[in-house]
Amino acid sequence: xxxxxxxxxxxxxxxxxxxxxxxxxxxxxxxxxxxxxxxxxxxxxxxxxxxxxxxxxxxxxxxxxxxxxxxxxxxxxxxxxxxxxxxxxxxxxxxxxxxxxxxxxxxxxxxxxxxxxxxxxxxxxxxxxxxxxxx
Numbered sequence: 171x172x173x174x175x176x177x178x179x180x181x182x183x184x185x186x187x188x189x190x191x192x193x194x195x196x197x198x199x200x201x202x203x204x205x206x207x208x209x210x211x212x213x214x215x216x217x218x219x220x221x222x223x224x225x226x227x228x229x230x231x232x233x234x235x236x237x238x239x240x241x242x243x244x245x246x247x248x249x250x251x252x253x254x255x256x257x258x259x260x261x262x263x264x265x266x267x268x269x270x271x272x273x274x275x276x277x278x279x280x281x282x283x284x285x286x287x288x289x290x291x292x293x294x295x296x297x298x299x300x301x302x303x304x305x
Contacts, residue, residue: 173195180206
């Protein structure tokens with residue numbers, strides 16, 4: 171079944187604000203359809219000329235996206251309840267790809283930090299073992 175490509179779809183593609191599967195699907199359609207590429211170019215040109223809707227400005231500036239600090243607080247479990255609920259909705263239900271990527275990056279950094287801390291502690295212990303006396 172073919173899905174009609176709306177201007178909102180194209181804007182989401184341009185803003186990289188769609189789920190990966192939809193981005194891939196639209197890219198495939200754009201590669202094979204000159205008229206669709208022209209529509210995308212016209213949308214971008216209108217945007218550059220200053221033709222903005224409130225919704226477009228809201229999406230482009232990601233006004234509902236939590237800050238990276240808030241994402242970190244969420245991972246640490248210290249984010250306030252209302253902000254936590256918003257963040258979970260924003261990532262899980264609304265599917266914000268930018269915030270999902272930020273969360274994945276923070277999780278990776280958190281795991282690397284934990285691993286390096288464990289390695290450092292092990293090295294300290296191993297280098298200090300000869301100085302410890304048996305009781």
